[in-house]
Amino acid sequence: MNRRSFFQSVGTLIGAIALLPVVGRAEGRRGGSTAAAAGPQLVDPKDRQALSVNYVELNTTLKDKALQNPRSGVQFKDQKCKACAFYQHDKETSAAGKKAAPCQMPFAGGKMVSAEGWCSSWAKKA
Structure with missing residues (x-):
């Protein structure tokens, strides 16, 4: 050249x-x-980052019984994304036929989490 x-x-x-x-x-x-x-997308529970925090779209489907314990005085059955401090209620919408909103946790990566979902980062809403 x-x-x-x-x-x-x-x-x-x-x-x-x-x-x-x-x-x-x-x-x-x-x-x-x-x-x-395509509109808002839900976090895929099979995604590597979602698996790292045990994310499920429906808290009743969590199989690991060791994770199903009370936190901050809240029984596991009531620990849902919609009751979590990281769930952004003001941006709640519908995604894939489910109530969903963005989550402030890094595993969500800008996608929505199901209102009925759960992950091991769950924290009681103040």
């Missing part, structure tokens, strides 16, 4: 990089990605 072709390649690369933000904004104006169009 000679000097002239090197600088032509670098110039083309810089031009392409400069156009990336413009293309991204155009995608947003068109309606965004198909994932955004």
Whole structure:
């Protein structure tokens, strides 16, 4: 590669990089990605991060009896995401036919958790 072709390649690369933000904004104006169009998504209980906190979409389906103990004076049957300090009630909506809202815990990754769900990070709402 000679000097002239090197600088032509670098110039083309810089031009392409400069156009990336413009293309991204155009995608947003068109309606965004198909994932955004699908509406709110629930956390997949089989996801690796969800498994690490024992997340289930329905607290009655938790199989590990050792985790089903009272916390902060709340019996396990009443420990649901909707009664958790990390559940964002003000953003509650419907996702996959279930009441759901975003969770502030990192495992949720911007997705919704089921109002009837549970995870080992459950904390009594103040």
